[in-house]
Amino acid sequence: MKLPYKRVLAFAAALGIGFILAPQPDPPFTGHGDPAALTQLYQRWKNAHEQSASPDTLQLGLSYSKALSARFSPAAGRLQLNLRTGRLQAAVSDLPATGQYELWLLDNHSPSRQRLRIGQLEPTADGHRLAVQLDPQQMRGFTLDAAAIVQAGTSPDNGGLLFGSPSLLQRLYFTEHDWPGTTLAAAGGVSAPERAPFEFLLPKTAQAGNFGRGPQLAQLIARGQKIFTEETFGGNGRTCATCHRPDNNHTIDPNYIAKLPKSDPLFVAETRPELADLEKPALLRQFALFVANADGFDRPPVMRSASHLLGLANTLTFERAVNPGYGNGEFTQDEAYFNSHDSEAQQSGTHTQAIGWSGDGAPDGGSLRDFAKGAIKQHMPKTLIRAENIDFRLPTEDELDALEAYMLSLGRSSELNLANMYFKSPLVQNGLLLFNTKNNPKAADGSVIFGATANCNGCHFNAGGISSTTNANPTRDTGVERMRDQLHHLADPTLAYDGGFGQLQQNDCGPNYDEICFSDGSVSPSGTSSRPAGHHGLNRFNTPSLVEAADTAPFFHNNSVTTLEESVAYYSSDAFNSSPGAFTSSKANRQGKLDSSQVIAVALFLRSINVLENIRSSNLLDKKAMEQNGEPSLKSLKLAIADTQDAVEVLQQAVINPYPEALEKLQQALNLETMAGNRFYPGRIGLLRQAIALKEQARNLMVSGG
Template sequence: MNTQPMRAAARPTRALIGFSVLALALLVGALRPSTPEAPRMIGMADLDTLYQAYERWSSARDRSAAPTAFRIPLGYSKAFSPVYTEAKGLLKVDRQSGQVSLSVSHFSRDGAYRLWWVSNEPGPHRSIRPEQGDRFLDVGRFVARDGTAQLETTLSPELIASFKLDLAVITPDTAKPTDGLIFGAPSAFETLRQREFLGELTRQRTAADSDPLRAVEMLLPGKAVATGRALDLGSVLGERVARGRDLFLNETFDGNGRTCGTCHRPDNNHTIDPAYIAKLPPHDPLFVADTNPALKKLERPWLLRKFGLVLTNIDGFEADKPPIMRSVPHLLGLSNSIAVEEEDAGMTAQAVGWSGDGAPAPGSLKMFTAGAIMQHFPKTLARVPGQDFREATAEELEDIELYMLSLGRGPGEELDLKTLVFKSEFVEKGKLIFDTKQNAKDPVTGEIVHGTGNCNGCHENAGANSSTTKANPTRDTGIENLPDHPARLAQPNMAYDGGFGTLPNTCGPDDARGACFGDHRFNTPSLVEAADTGPFFHNNVVNTIEEAIAVYNQPAFNNSPGALTSSGADRTVLLDPDSINAVGAFLRTINALENLRSSDKLDQQAQSLNGYAAREMIRLAAAETQDAVQVLRKSPTGIYPDALALLQRALYLEKKAHESKDVPEWWRDRQVRTAISLKDQARQLMVTTP
């Protein structure tokens, strides 16, 4: 399923090379574009990760609904809704029977409404927003009473099959879809699944799929790999991820010069931090608020540079809802961590963003991007679509979504802590503390005599899912109650962050509570990638993984619902300094192992490429190896010195292979192969698996 361009002339692995293989090599060389930027790269994306995620999603969907059914959550969109509303809905459609069911709650005003479907028409200056010239389908009228409403109707299966549903819109009864109140869009996976149902895609592998001429076809931009049959899903994913990566890194959407990659840097774990920001040139688009007077209030430049905090109107752009400052979350392993717990299923489709509610748009990764474009890309703070920025099309949003879901670990690459044995007793101790849920208490006094991390409950296998619900939990862990947040000490009037939801509330320590919006809950991130993606938490309140662990010793956490009530058991934490360092050593180790897994894959891909494409993949591989080196080197307990020495040698070879331009491909491959071998030796010094 790899869409990377093939190497023009592969090294001979046998004494003779068949004429057909040589002819193919010459043909590929003739077809490959001559400019170094032209190859359709997928970079750090991993098609196996995406394919596994889609398979798991499809299996889960089949268990919960008929294969012919699909569901779309609807809600307020900061990008599209004219006024804020708490109204939320869930649309269910069965393509085979034609049954359509809509349930909506939290209407602020009773009365008559309509459900519309929108099919976006292609063309210049078009977007996913409902616009004149799009196809509109009036699905039905319904009445809201006491804030709730239901719509049950039946459409012909032929009509459903012929209508490309890009957006679902609820409007007042007499309004058009262009004046919608709440919106929803199918996820990229939902769209792919419906194409499967309609026979446009197939996951069935055939002999033709391994035909080398198919690789030649993949070099042609936009070439559909259809030979009188349905498109192969793997080929479609490869093309779309390549487009998604290009959009993510290069598309400014006619805005202020920023792209998604401005804040989510591929060579920095798809995030930014103060150390990385300090290395950027003054003209970098990240600093557009410094250089463009019209965008002076787009950021708080000092908080951005000093603490890595980005300004966001997460609760909406209304005057009474001040902007808040948040860190930039990394995007690694998203496909493993966006399943929503049952209690939130009616409010959000996917657990995305630091709030876990897809706050810039109605609860999905796809629509989150639409909100982010309006938030971060405009030429002026008026944020007028078509003037200050270009809104993305449905296909562009889906391509970006597929790229993001292909980053990091896939479902088949999740850790199994039960089978991992670390070759460091100190790291093994950290694993035990991490995995133990119950504190040991004195039977007489009830005081904790031996604390545990109680980590595995919310971070099963050190990931982002609850060990009970198997979904991504949002919890009130009291993080906004920490008394000495460095950024707030520097700027005392910085607004408090209410987390999940947008209802008025109060936040902060008891002696300094301020207004906020939300119910205090925040998303649970994966810990596999944590050690090298600091600073930590949604507000970058601490800098090292050991400091992040120590936060859970604080009263802010131990008096919070996350510690006392969220799991129905006492999950307070009491760890001595040695235990904190042991858990930190454990998290640093698994982070380094994940770095090496990613680095090896990138190096292996580089060996199937040449020139600029090969060097770019090696550069990304070296960034991952560099992360492994730094994660281990910065441990306060000096773990795995022998493995660290091997990784430093591997990093030297990768940098050498990347920086050497005019060398034979066999020479570059030799450096890469040696680096992979050194990394494998380092891995064996760190961990044993059955």
């Protein structure tokens, strides 16, 4: 018997199956990537860029590239190209005065990887410069993917010293921007009679067209997700996801590593003799630490953890000595690094981003896009010779577009508003109040009152990785590298000490001030450290977001602290309180002296905001799973289950569970999601709707506002 049409619809809806009259294309699988998050980031960038002094000028930072440079060079500079007039200028500082250098433009889209010599730089009082008028006929058919400063008589492929390339946000802007015809000067300075658009030169994304169309952006992110998780770049079998596991908050830890089979590509240093020194296997398994040649392949490597990538777009702004519209930073070295990479980056976000644990982890112009190149050469080669196109290949420009889109779309798209949040547990609310302050108060006589605040807000505004003073990601020396008896140094006493930001040799590193490391040469201002006289050199590392901290242990750049409570307690330790990070450059005292109950309160607050983020993320993934079919739906649901499981574990692992009723709701939601993971279950969409509702109820039991 045939059911009436309306009854069929009602029956299907009741089962939660969904019913469509015509086939509709499935939304692409983007994993944790959220097109809305990337759209918001781009719109912020676009607004700032168009308000800048020269929105029609393409600016690229030029610097040493761990992936591309023929040898290390401390030189750096910038390239500026006026896209309406074709006027190109390059300025570089710190190149040896005795050499001769050329500027080349690179087209990596063409099958022949076209390289175009623009001209020779002229020595000046402050470096080397070049100013030319591009010939539109000479440039016809050329796409500007990168620029290189090259030793004269060589090419970018064998003699390149400095490199830079446009970011994804620049490429998206050029893709959607309407560039009217422009009068250009032909070679020789004679005005061309025709009005020729310069659009052909601009680098664009593979998804050309209107950026505002969500499906196009989702496709770009989906391609990035696939590259991130599957592409080995002709190397040793590792992918980006080998160390940044999507089902483990895009990081990796010792507990996760312990569950992996010996055949996992993570362990190639154990299974391939030619890669025996790629990692230190015992330290990788015990501490989840990776060998990182952060200061160049000709210098001793350091050991660093794989930082998570969630909410990355919120912490990329590089702190400067002067931050337009905000307070001043604390180090002139930051300004020098910033200026040498990209003079427009603070407004545009195009380059000079705070990447890697030391804030300077990216080659080329210092952007997230460039970071992928160095990571491939570092972690994915077939041999330690690291010969390009033999031991690995670098990503194409289209692949870099997709990878950057995926990474920028991960996690939350904006910061919390702690001032608008009220936690319904008095324990957690007290932790919020302790956290959300900036300096220790003072008594009437000017003496510092300790124990009334945790002083977290100054560097972790709204629990993110942004300074409340500069609105940028700060790099600070908080004493971690001076800690005594760090476990990985006890396990391997031959390990080099990590100087953090910069590549200048420093001779007073380590807990006894007698080790060599490489830093930026900055020193703590007088009165801002209790270290011995003559030992005020800094080892600075960037400030991570704390919203995702509770389920991304261990902590710090070297995984030296294993639990959240220990990491909070560290800021009341002698190691921190004697460090320059315990003071500001104006000598404001931020030393911590919390008692054990206050440490627990702050940790409970951090656990709570992590659970709220888990709920947001898992609900978004549940909704994706409801919109998708087949394997993409199950993959989204698997990630949602991992996030909900994280929320459960973050509360279960607390010293005290402040929200037993919320935990029960989360466990119920997890059970429903697990049932929905059965692809043959007829009411799976209904189960996911119930799971989302339960998680929202859990949130409401925990907090109001925010």
